Amino acid sequence: MQPTIIGIIGCGNISDAYLKGAARSRLVRVKAVADIRADAAAAKAGEHGVDAVSVEALLADPDIEIVVNLTIPAAHAPVSLQIIAAGKHVYLEKPLATRFAAAKPVTQAAAAKGLRIGCAPDTFLGAAHQACRYAIDAGRIGVPVAGAAAVLTHGMEHWHPNPAFFYEHGGGPIHDLGPYYVTQLVNLLGPVARVSAEASAAFKTRTITSAPLAGQTISVTVPTTVNGTLAFASGANVTLSHSWDVWKHRRVPLEIYGTDGSLLVPDPNWFGGEPMISARGDDWTSIDIGAHPFGIPNRTIRTGTPVADYRIIGLLDMAAAIRAGRPHRVSGALALHVLEVLDAFERASVEGRHIAIETRCERPDKLPRGTDEEVFA
Ligand SMILES: NC(=O)c1ccc[n+]([C@@H]2O[C@H](COP(=O)([O-])OP(=O)(O)OC[C@H]3O[C@@H](n4cnc5c(N)ncnc54)[C@H](O)[C@@H]3O)[C@@H](O)[C@H]2O)c1
Incomplete structure (x- = not known):
């Protein structure tokens, strides 16, 4: 072809x-x-x-x-x-x-x-995230009832060559990193029904320390700390904390609690990682992600950590879907729903109320186990 x-x-x-x-x-x-x-x-x-x-x-x-x-x-x-x-x-x-x-x-x-x-993001198609989706769909933690998502750092101005856009509308930790977390949550739990939140910004300006703009000051026009809750149409509710005002913490990226167990989901900013599961309070055990494509580390990031980074597979799936006349997984409907949810965090805080979410989207189809990576990457 x-x-x-x-x-x-x-x-x-x-x-x-x-x-x-x-x-x-x-x-x-x-x-x-x-x-x-x-x-x-x-x-x-x-x-x-x-x-x-x-x-x-x-x-x-x-x-x-x-x-x-x-x-x-x-x-x-x-x-x-x-x-x-x-x-x-x-x-x-x-x-x-x-x-x-x-x-x-x-x-x-x-x-x-x-x-x-x-x-984007298409990271939820990665091996670790698909393995979590398969575990939930197989009932391994029973009915998901709650969860917690956290991404807490001190921002972007120390590494990105031109970081101003991260602190303007469309940026901030909610619009920049929230898509990874909320998209994976929708993949796991289905659409969100309503959102509540508190949003703030610890610093009105930021000083760039990365080359080539080191020393320049950026105005911060978006919240840089958001603590909120997502109530899913399924009945599950999940807390979400996203901040660029935090130097250090000890929270995990994402965990889901079900009626029969708990699931630790790796960082949805990447495609791989080691999901862990616990049945009814038993010790954590690893979920083998080997049967799923797009999980093997293929590059090392600034911190020296090897990561699986297959950013583009959502586009490849869309190209294949157009040829096959089937829906694509990383869809506009999913992204529109996620964006409505992301906007709702700031609105909920400013307006001091729950924000009902209008859009609904289906969970994207799972990627079949054993999908031939060669077809994609
Ligand atoms: N950098 C990352 O690690 C990363 C990771 C994941 C997603 N993203 C997303 O990718 C997008 C781009 O990020 P980036 O880091 O590459 O930004 P960047 O600032 O490095 O690059 C953006 C490019 O777009 C060009 N551009 C801006 N407006 C344009 C227009 N109207 N027409 C044509 N070109 C235009 C700019 O000149 C610039 O070269 C953002 O939405 C960001 O959230 C970035």
Whole structure:
């Protein structure tokens, strides 16, 4: 089968993951990249052996079927609308837009034209997270009734080369990291019915310490600490703590408590890890993730920790789904639901009440055990 031809708009930090992932896959081929900064597009094109073109030329290219939008959150909705207007499917990085209200017209425009939208994160397709989904669906912890999710760090300005967008609408720990946690929770437990929360920001400004902008000050316009609860349509409720105001802590990324046991879910920012399960208070035991694809560590992060990073498999699944005429797993409907939930944390805090969630989405289909990684990566 001929690969699906894709173009990429946005040639910053994350674009290497997509360009390298696409180069390993038989399903897609990157023809061209574009950026409002022509020099950024030229640099990535040179490194990865693809064409650098203008955004307009990329959108006008009849060979390109899917455009991957890797711009900053503020540009996600406008650039996605441009891609849809050009008659092409969109796959974008999270969040779908800076706000739920800005995302709705994007999903509506795609639906009106019969085009697909896919939106990261795709980490829930990783071996560790699929193993947790299989364990829950097999009833290994009974009926899930509660849980806790936590991601607590001191922010992004010490490593990202241009970190201002993390502290503007569409950023903050809730919109930047919340998609990983809330998407995995929806994958495990189904849609969210309502949200309550307290949100605050410990620092009004941040000083960049990473190159090349070290010494510059960033204004913080989003909450940087959020403690909330998610009430799921299933009846389960989960606490969620996301902060960039914390130096150190001893909490785990995600745990789910059921009527017959408890499940420790690895960090949903990555694809692998070691899920643990305890039946009715017994000792923790590991769940073997070996039967599931996309779990073997394939790179080492800044801290020296090896991680499984297969960011792109959501796009590959979408390309395969278009060919097969089946739904894709990392869908616009899922991302829209997650974004509505993310917005609700700040609203719940400001308005001092529960926020009911309007959208509902199905849990995405499980990835079959033994799926051939070669098909994807
Ligand atoms: N960096 C990471 O590790 C990481 C990881 C996961 C997800 N993401 C997500 O990926 C997206 C991009 O992040 P990044 O770190 O690569 O940011 P970045 O700032 O490094 O790169 C963004 C690029 O988009 C370009 N751009 C901005 N507006 C544009 C427009 N209107 N048209 C064309 N190009 C435009 C910029 O010039 C820049 O080159 C964000 O949504 C982020 O949340 C990043």
